[in-house]
Amino acid sequence: MYAGVMKDNRSVSRLQLEKVSHSFGQVSVLHDLSLVVNHGEVVVLVGPSGCGKSTILNVLSGHIIPLSGLVRSEGVVRTIHQQDGLFPWLTVSENIAMGLRSMKDTAHRTKEVSELINLVHLEGFEHHYPHQLSGGMRQRVELARVLAGDSDILLMDEPFSALDYQSRLRMRRELIRLLQLRLRTVVFVTHDIEEAAQLADRVLVLSGRPATISCELLIDAPRPRDLTDNAVIEAMKKILKELGL
Amino acid sequence: MLAGRLVNDIIASLWRVAVGFVLSAVLGIPTGLWLGQHIHARHAFLPLLNFFRFLSPLAWIPFAILWFHIGDKPAFFLIFMATFFPLVLATMSAVATIPSIYFRVAQDYHYQGLELLRKVTFPAVLPQVITALRVSYGIAWVVIVAAEMVGCQDGLGYGIWEARNGLRLDSAVCYMMVIGLLGMGIDRLLYQLTKLPNVRWGYER
Numbered sequence A: 001m002y003a004g005v006m007k008d009n010r011s012v013s014r015l016q017l018e019k020v021s022h023s024f025g026q027v028s029v030l031h032d033l034s035l036v037v038n039h040g041e042v043v044v045l046v047g048p049s050g051c052g053k054s055t056i057l058n059v060l061s062g063h064i065i066p067l068s069g070l071v072r073s074e075g076v077v078r079t080i081h082q083q084d085g086l087f088p089w090l091t092v093s094e095n096i097a098m099g100l101r102s103m104k105d106t107a108h109r110t111k112e113v114s115e116l117i118n119l120v121h122l123e124g125f126e127h128h129y130p131h132q133l134s135g136g137m138r139q140r141v142e143l144a145r146v147l148a149g150d151s152d153i154l155l156m157d158e159p160f161s162a163l164d165y166q167s168r169l170r171m172r173r174e175l176i177r178l179l180q181l182r183l184r185t186v187v188f189v190t191h192d193i194e195e196a197a198q199l200a201d202r203v204l205v206l207s208g209r210p211a212t213i214s215c216e217l218l219i220d221a222p223r224p225r226d227l228t229d230n231a232v233i234e235a236m237k238k239i240l241k242e243l244g245l
Numbered sequence B: 001m002l003a004g005r006l007v008n009d010i011i012a013s014l015w016r017v018a019v020g021f022v023l024s025a026v027l028g029i030p031t032g033l034w035l036g037q038h039i040h041a042r043h044a045f046l047p048l049l050n051f052f053r054f055l056s057p058l059a060w061i062p063f064a065i066l067w068f069h070i071g072d073k074p075a076f077f078l079i080f081m082a083t084f085f086p087l088v089l090a091t092m093s094a095v096a097t098i099p100s101i102y103f104r105v106a107q108d109y110h111y112q113g114l115e116l117l118r119k120v121t122f123p124a125v126l127p128q129v130i131t132a133l134r135v136s137y138g139i140a141w142v143v144i145v146a147a148e149m150v151g152c153q154d155g156l157g158y159g160i161w162e163a164r165n166g167l168r169l170d171s172a173v174c175y176m177m178v179i180g181l182l183g184m185g186i187d188r189l190l191y192q193l194t195k196l197p198n199v200r201w202g203y204e205r
């Protein structure tokens, strides 16, 4: 019932990189990288630490202008950063309301914030500050903030990697549930193979530096997927093999 | 009679510190925010700020009296000179240590210009600014005693000076106790600022 309430006229969102290269000083991080992310797709980038995953997201969000190549993005892009990105001086409600800044009608905005709070199951914590929440709850606030309002594309940089294993499993389910309620185009970065296999429509395995896509894997099993589902196990096998592990 | 005199001195001193201190906070904090955000300005002004910070405010006494004569004004001036530079420097370096992630997020959500300053930069440094306010208030309270000894006809510092001239050490001790207790009391008040809900994060973990 949520999907489309905010954006009945949701335009088709899309991300594209074409022959993008970037380097920091002498270190070439991206080389001739091309990729397309289609509307409503969940693309997961997997790769070893330091191979350039965050850099790809930064290029997609426009924070980094690559030295060469073409970046095209259609739609409002929101990012969940690798570090804690909530403003510690704002309450849960106020942080979520940041995602609704373009909404001028305050009554409508208040209503939307409380809907989002219900959506991520944080009723009763509206007036708490981030430092009073657990890691998992903070990530729920981040999710609510990027889902708020008119966002089309979500870039997520290892959003759950700071959580303990069980919270991580729970947050994956949470993300899948939220995306079913509010459809978004997602690029999700992780080094967690399980996470990739459970979440992705398409997994891109990155290798080495400069980062190149060494394998592309489609997973068309419906979500949510159990860790023990055949599709998940098959996907994990292939990814592990590709990473040479 | 003596009690009336003491109350009068207390009010005079509190007024002078309050005016000088508020003036320096109102000018110093925005200056610090601005310098913190502009690296070139920071490099240009840092030596000047440091020079004045290390110049004892008491060194300004001759000019304070020359320019402002005797009364409240030289005290305002000395309090201002004593607290402005430490406040600017503390605010400025607090801005320089704001984690860049906050500015990244601010950019994602289109905070710009004055709004960025008011809604991101300022709240991000507020806990450190409150600490700086407490420290510089301490300086102000020390300086007011010296300032009133030479620049005023009343106030707690002047009271001690008079006691000295009349060799009334009992009266001097009485004034000293009032100065110490009032200083502590006002610091308690400033300490309450650290209990504001939107700055608690800065003092925890």
Ligand SMILES: Nc1ncnc2c1ncn2[C@@H]1O[C@H](COP(=O)(O)OP(=O)(O)O)[C@@H](O)[C@H]1O
Pocket: A024, A027, A029, A047, A048, A049, A050, A051, A052, A053, A054, A055, A056
């Ligand atoms: N701002 C930067 N300046 C210099 N080198 C950087 C910068 N950002 C990233 N790098 C380098 O680029 C490489 C890829 O970084 P990153 O994209 O953060 O990797 P990942 O997210 O996959 O762990 C790393 O070797 C890192 O040291």
Ligand SMILES: [Mg+2]
Pocket: A053, A054, A055, A082, A157
């Ligand atoms: Mg990274």
